[in-house]
Amino acid sequence: MLTLQIKQFLMIKLSINNKKYEIDVASEMPILWVIRDVIGLTGTKYGCGKGVCGSCNVLLDGNLIRSCITPISLAEGKNIITIEGVENENKHLQQAWQDLNVPQCGYCQPGQLVSALALLNDNPIPTDDDINTAMSGNICRCGTYTRIKKAIHKAADLNNEV
Ligand code: FES
Numbered sequence: 655m656l657t658l659q660i661k662q663f664l665m666i667k668l669s670i671n672n673k674k675y676e677i678d679v680a681s682e683m684p685i686l687w688v689i690r691d692v693i694g695l696t697g698t699k700y701g702c703g704k705g706v707c708g709s710c711n712v713l714l715d716g717n718l719i720r721s722c723i724t725p726i727s728l729a730e731g732k733n734i735i736t737i738e739g740v741e742n743e744n745k746h747l748q749q750a751w752q753d754l755n756v757p758q759c760g761y762c763q764p765g766q767l768v769s770a771l772a773l774l775n776d777n778p779i780p781t782d783d784d785i786n787t788a789m790s791g792n793i794c795r796c797g798t799y800t801r802i803k804k805a806i807h808k809a810a811d812l813n814n815e816v
């Protein structure tokens with residue numbers, strides 16, 4: 655028997671990196687594919703597609719989410735911060751990443767930086783334990799965890815310099 659799946663399309667108004675958009679997409683489309691394929695911001699990466707690895711992390715009204723498993727309908731009227739918006743949100747984070755040569759292959763790093771942004775927004779001077787807890791949802795197959803921790807401490811120090 656042939657089963658037809660009817661998709662519900664919505665006109666959704668939202669902001670991405672504080673820029674307003676109106677988009678006509680299937681309501682259940684994951685935010686990741688809207689960001690990458692509809693808007694064209696390709697910094698956010700697809701890893702597992704199951705909410706496990708953290709490579710697709712973005713902020714939705716300040717909350718860290720897995721964009722691969724979050725439908726775009728939940729973003730109506732909200733602001734999404736992607737890796738392309740991190741520099742505007744925290745001017746020292748990417749600089750610290752560069753200064754300490756954090757990335758290896760680089761694939762997981764957009765998600766790592768967005769998680770680090772969420773951490774520093776909530777906790778401007780995190781301890782090692784705070785960092786371990788906050789970053790535990792981000793997997794790096796290259797094992798850059800030690801450099802990530804140092805870079806977060808460095809960004810925190812720079813942010814808190816007067
Ligand atoms: S791609 Fe979303 S958590 Fe892995």
Ligand code: FES
Binds near residue numbers: 760762797
């Ligand atoms: S830098 Fe290669 S997966 Fe993290």
